[in-house]
Amino acid sequence: MSTTQQSTGLVAEALRNDPRVAEAKRLLLEAVGEHAAKINDVKTASPELADPYQNLLDEYGQMRGGNLYFPYLASGIGNGPFVELANGSVKLDFITGIGVHGFGHSDPRIVEAGIDAALNDTVMHGNLQQGTISYDFVKSMLAIANQSNAGLDHCFLTTSGAMANENALKIAFQKHAPATRTLTFEKCFAGRTLALAQVTDKAKYRDGIPKAIDVDLIPFFDHEDPQGSTRRCVQAIRHHAHRFPGQYANLWLELVQGEGGYYPGSKDFFRAIITEAKKHDMAIIADEVQSFSRTTRPFAFQHFELDDLVDIVTVGKITQVCCTIYRDSYKPRPGLISQTFTGSSWAMLAGKAIIEGLVDSGHYGPEGRNVKLHDQFVAGIKRIEEKFPGSLKGPYGIGGMVAFTPFKGSFEEAKDLVMKMYHRGLLSFMAGGNPTRVRFLMPLGCTTEAHIDQALQILETCVGEMAASA
Numbered sequence: 001m002s003t004t005q006q007s008t009g010l011v012a013e014a015l016r017n018d019p020r021v022a023e024a025k026r027l028l029l030e031a032v033g034e035h036a037a038k039i040n041d042v043k044t045a046s047p048e049l050a051d052p053y054q055n056l057l058d059e060y061g062q063m064r065g066g067n068l069y070f071p072y073l074a075s076g077i078g079n080g081p082f083v084e085l086a087n088g089s090v091k092l093d094f095i096t097g098i099g100v101h102g103f104g105h106s107d108p109r110i111v112e113a114g115i116d117a118a119l120n121d122t123v124m125h126g127n128l129q130q131g132t133i134s135y136d137f138v139k140s141m142l143a144i145a146n147q148s149n150a151g152l153d154h155c156f157l158t159t160s161g162a163m164a165n166e167n168a169l170k171i172a173f174q175k176h177a178p179a180t181r182t183l184t185f186e187k188c189f190a191g192r193t194l195a196l197a198q199v200t201d202k203a204k205y206r207d208g209i210p211k212a213i214d215v216d217l218i219p220f221f222d223h224e225d226p227q228g229s230t231r232r233c234v235q236a237i238r239h240h241a242h243r244f245p246g247q248y249a250n251l252w253l254e255l256v257q258g259e260g261g262y263y264p265g266s267k268d269f270f271r272a273i274i275t276e277a278k279k280h281d282m283a284i285i286a287d288e289v290q291s292f293s294r295t296t297r298p299f300a301f302q303h304f305e306l307d308d309l310v311d312i313v314t315v316g317k318i319t320q321v322c323c324t325i326y327r328d329s330y331k332p333r334p335g336l337i338s339q340t341f342t343g344s345s346w347a348m349l350a351g352k353a354i355i356e357g358l359v360d361s362g363h364y365g366p367e368g369r370n371v372k373l374h375d376q377f378v379a380g381i382k383r384i385e386e387k388f389p390g391s392l393k394g395p396y397g398i399g400g401m402v403a404f405t406p407f408k409g410s411f412e413e414a415k416d417l418v419m420k421m422y423h424r425g426l427l428s429f430m431a432g433g434n435p436t437r438v439r440f441l442m443p444l445g446c447t448t449e450a451h452i453d454q455a456l457q458i459l460e461t462c463v464g465e466m467a468a469s470a
């Protein structure tokens with residue numbers, strides 16, 4: 001039972017139960033719902049807003065030190081996967097800030113969480129001042145993480161995926177001191193702090209910054225050669241461990257490569273390489289900042305049945321608040337991790353609504369909604385590939401992470417397609433390099449079959465244009 005639902009006699013409870021609050025909330029939700037309902041299809045920009053919008057974009061680009069990737073400035077309202085921009089256009093949002101808005105835009109559950117948060121005494125929770133809201137979020141996250149008895153005892157909150165990962169690294173290093181090295185996959189992305197830029201396998205993210213930690217790379221799973229790639233990866237771990245005996249503190253696993261291009265590993269692959277890593281006393285860290293909530297289970301480590309093997313797991317994005325979840329045996333000594341901000345009231349209330357909402361509404365399981373949405377989307381992508389052979393190659397990702405390689409997989413082709421879709425009203429983004437892929441992270445909690453059909457229509461039109469001009 002949530003602490004906020006117990007009868008306590010507290011003033012806070014009296015405020016929450018005040019009939020005026022209930023009425024104000026009802027009116028606000030009604031107003032948002034009524035206005036949001038007007039946004040129910042893709043729409044082009046209002047001509048009269050074109051110039052002022054461009055001025056906003058130019059000025060914003062100037063202030064932030066670089067133009068925005070998309071000419072996207074939200075007006076502040078949407079409806080499910082549809083979002084209104086400040087130029088009056090409406091987009092079908094199948095990227096959601098790279099996987100953040102799990103229920104899309106202006107969802108009543110999230111608006112309600114915001115109203116509740118606004119009644120809370122502070123905006124932020126942090127090291128000295130946590131609230132029952134933080135307690136409820138952590139309790140919920142740990143319950144989900146331990147659905148299959150993983151034995152993950154603790155959950156530390158923070159405000160970004162990178163910070164959750166930074167805390168994971170510190171916890172692992174402290175436990176395995178004096179080991180100082182990290183092993184991770186080629187093409188892995190872990191964030192952009194000084195340390196995580198070393199874990200991330202992309203040279204330009206380390207351009208001009210000093211080396212913070214020692215990282216060595218191992219090959220990822222190859223779906224075209226499962227056994228061979230597993231053997232090669234195990235051998236690579238063995239090779240590194242013999243080269244630097246006792247110096248690896250952790251094996252860093254991105255179970256579904258996200259920025260790398262939406263490539264999942266497999267249960268057998270992960271079990272084999274973890275078994276090898278454990279022989280060399282490495283902590284097993286699963287970075288689920290992007291993959292959380294998108295497979296057949298809330299956590300990808302559950303999907304791949306690694307509950308007994310992971311020591312530290314990180315989540316972020318769709319959870320709104322980011323977390324480092326870890327076994328008791330990894331509990332850091334006092335002082336290692338602490339923060340002024342662990343999250344805002346709204347982020348925690350909304351995050352809890354999203355993670356519990358997906359669990360409660362049939363998204364998981366081998367026949368759950370995540371799989372159904374994926375299958376429908378991928379079947380449509382394959383139909384487009386049949387119509388325009390060589391246009392959209394697999395693999396197509398997993399669950400709520402859908403991707404393909406457009407044409408020959410050049411950066412230019414992928415960007416051209418993403419931008420064409422943007423201008424026709426569908427939001428996507430690129431991933432990976434060599435080949436460059438196009439990805440979708442639809443808002444799982446509100447995407448319907450009709451939304452996917454509409455996305456496929458736009459995709460097909462844009463692919464057709466590209467095929468015609470090739």
Ligand SMILES: Cc1ncc(COP(=O)(O)O)c(C=O)c1O
Pocket residue numbers: 098160161162163165189190191192254258259287288289290291316317
């Ligand atoms: C797998 C993974 N880890 C870490 C991060 C970093 O998260 P954030 O951008 O919230 O710092 C990301 C962001 O894309 C990610 O995909």
